[in-house]
Amino acid sequence: MMGVLYGIGVGPGDSKQLTLKAVEAIKEADVICLPKADKDKCRAYQIALGAVPELRYKKILSYEFEMTKDEAALEEMHKDFYQKYKALVKEGYNIGFLTIGDPTIYSTFGYIMKLAKADGIEVEIINGITSFCGSAAASGILLCEGEEDVHIISGQKDIDEALKLSGTKVIMKSGKQVAKIKEKLLALENQGEISVWAVADCGMETEQIFRGAMMIPDDSKYMLTIIVKEC
Amino acid sequence: MMGVLYGIGVGPGDSKQLTLKAVEAIKEADVICLPKADKDKCRAYQIALGAVPELRYKKILSYEFEMTKDEAALEEMHKDFYQKYKALVKEGYNIGFLTIGDPTIYSTFGYIMKLAKADGIEVEIINGITSFCGSAAASGILLCEGEEDVHIISGQKDIDEALKLSGTKVIMKSGKQVAKIKEKLLALENQGEISVWAVADCGMETEQIFRGAMMIPDDSKYMLTIIVKEC
Numbered sequence: 001m002m003g004v005l006y007g008i009g010v011g012p013g014d015s016k017q018l019t020l021k022a023v024e025a026i027k028e029a030d031v032i033c034l035p036k037a038d039k040d041k042c043r044a045y046q047i048a049l050g051a052v053p054e055l056r057y058k059k060i061l062s063y064e065f066e067m068t069k070d071e072a073a074l075e076e077m078h079k080d081f082y083q084k085y086k087a088l089v090k091e092g093y094n095i096g097f098l099t100i101g102d103p104t105i106y107s108t109f110g111y112i113m114k115l116a117k118a119d120g121i122e123v124e125i126i127n128g129i130t131s132f133c134g135s136a137a138a139s140g141i142l143l144c145e146g147e148e149d150v151h152i153i154s155g156q157k158d159i160d161e162a163l164k165l166s167g168t169k170v171i172m173k174s175g176k177q178v179a180k181i182k183e184k185l186l187a188l189e190n191q192g193e194i195s196v197w198a199v200a201d202c203g204m205e206t207e208q209i210f211r212g213a214m215m216i217p218d219d220s221k222y223m224l225t226i227i228v229k230e231c
Numbered sequence: 232m233m234g235v236l237y238g239i240g241v242g243p244g245d246s247k248q249l250t251l252k253a254v255e256a257i258k259e260a261d262v263i264c265l266p267k268a269d270k271d272k273c274r275a276y277q278i279a280l281g282a283v284p285e286l287r288y289k290k291i292l293s294y295e296f297e298m299t300k301d302e303a304a305l306e307e308m309h310k311d312f313y314q315k316y317k318a319l320v321k322e323g324y325n326i327g328f329l330t331i332g333d334p335t336i337y338s339t340f341g342y343i344m345k346l347a348k349a350d351g352i353e354v355e356i357i358n359g360i361t362s363f364c365g366s367a368a369a370s371g372i373l374l375c376e377g378e379e380d381v382h383i384i385s386g387q388k389d390i391d392e393a394l395k396l397s398g399t400k401v402i403m404k405s406g407k408q409v410a411k412i413k414e415k416l417l418a419l420e421n422q423g424e425i426s427v428w429a430v431a432d433c434g435m436e437t438e439q440i441f442r443g444a445m446m447i448p449d450d451s452k453y454m455l456t457i458i459v460k461e462c
Binding site: 011111125127136137143162 | 240242245246247248249250251252254255282333334335336337338341342344348354355356357358359360361364365367368371372373374375376377378379380381382383384385387388393396
């Protein structure tokens with residue numbers, strides 16, 4: 001019998017934010033897969049370890065999912081790693097692929113899931129707390145109430161149009177664009193149009209909460225979620 | 232010493248989707264507050280009970296948060312209920328207010344939180360899995376990948392403009408508007424522009440997954456999350 005491929009969300013950073021279901025899935029998986037070669041530097045692994053100490057004794061398969069804008073290289077890498085997971089699933093092993101936040105939101109697991117589904121492999125997504133919900137909670141604010149909309153946008157592209165949308169804007173994955181985004185937010189903030197919060201390393205010991213665009217750090221070494229509310 | 236007001240998200244429906252932190256908060260709270268008068272009919276209570284059986288023996292404070300479009304009546308009701316929570320917090324009790332999904336997304340807790348913050352009461356938000364992440368997982372789909380945006384929109388207003396946004400659209404709280412929304416989705420689906428999934432009672436025993444706008448039930452008795460993806 002074939003195994004199952006589980007995509008397990010471990011939440012943004014606090015080990016206590018794992019769900020009971022995620023804890024169970026990690027405990028029951030035969031093999032745990034990580035999106036980083038060095039498990040000690042893998043944030044998803046560290047978060048999960050805090051909730052499931054016996055993870056230390058599990059069989060781990062860790063590959064470096066490098067971030068690149070080279071679409072062809074990315075596809076090649078995903079296919080290559082997927083072949084290894086597939087071989088295990090076909091042998092009957094249940095595999096748990098760990099991912100920060102929730103597997104349905106900008107996760108590396110998404111690529112693997114698509115390849116697995118195309119091969120008829122059974123896939124199950126196990127949800128995690130998203131970093132935007134975690135960041136709003138850490139900031140003590142709501143993302144939406146009444147009839148407000150929320151827009152989750154990738155900071156990897158031009159966000160000018162998105163910033164004009166009504167409701168709350170969440171900017172994720174800003175990475176190297178962060179200084180440019182900060183500049184745009186500062187301008188809108190100075191005009192009294194928006195209020196800005198940002199959370200780096202949400203839920204981790206290194207968590208920092210920034211109030212106002214000016215406070216957002218210019219460098220991209222942080223996992224950063226920016227929340228923009230209308231004034 | 233004053234107590235703390237916890238807003239505890241219990242996720243969309245599956246008791247196993249509570250986080251470890253939510254379980255702990257429920258266990259430690261002196262009083263549990265529910266947004267429905269009859270706890271046996273309160274979905275948040277039933278979800279939490281599945282994860283924390285001892286909740287049955289906790290002191291419960293349950294008021295009927297009626298849904299009304301009358302803003303003044305709504306405000307009066309929230310203020311009235313809040314006064315009762317406030318009295319307990321001032322006496323030093325820790326209060327855990329249960330809410331479906333996540334407290335930062337369209338939750339009743341938001342109103343109470345604002346009133347408490349204005350009074351200088353300590354508030355802590357404890358995240359839950361959102362119904363849109365839960366519904367995507369149940370449908371076996373991703374909400375976003377690469378540079379795609381996700382728009383969380385309230386189905387209580389005119390959604391024509393929102394449906395034109397690029398990326399994934401999640402329609403929540405459609406309620407009595409569901410038949411009208413379904414009609415709009417059917418038209419776009421027939422033009423081959425969108426793909427539609429909907430999940431009723433996500434995570435509950437009564438969960439139903441609908442593929443395609445045509446399959447969405449016309450009546451509003453369900454807790455329904457609609458996911459619209461671009462083709």
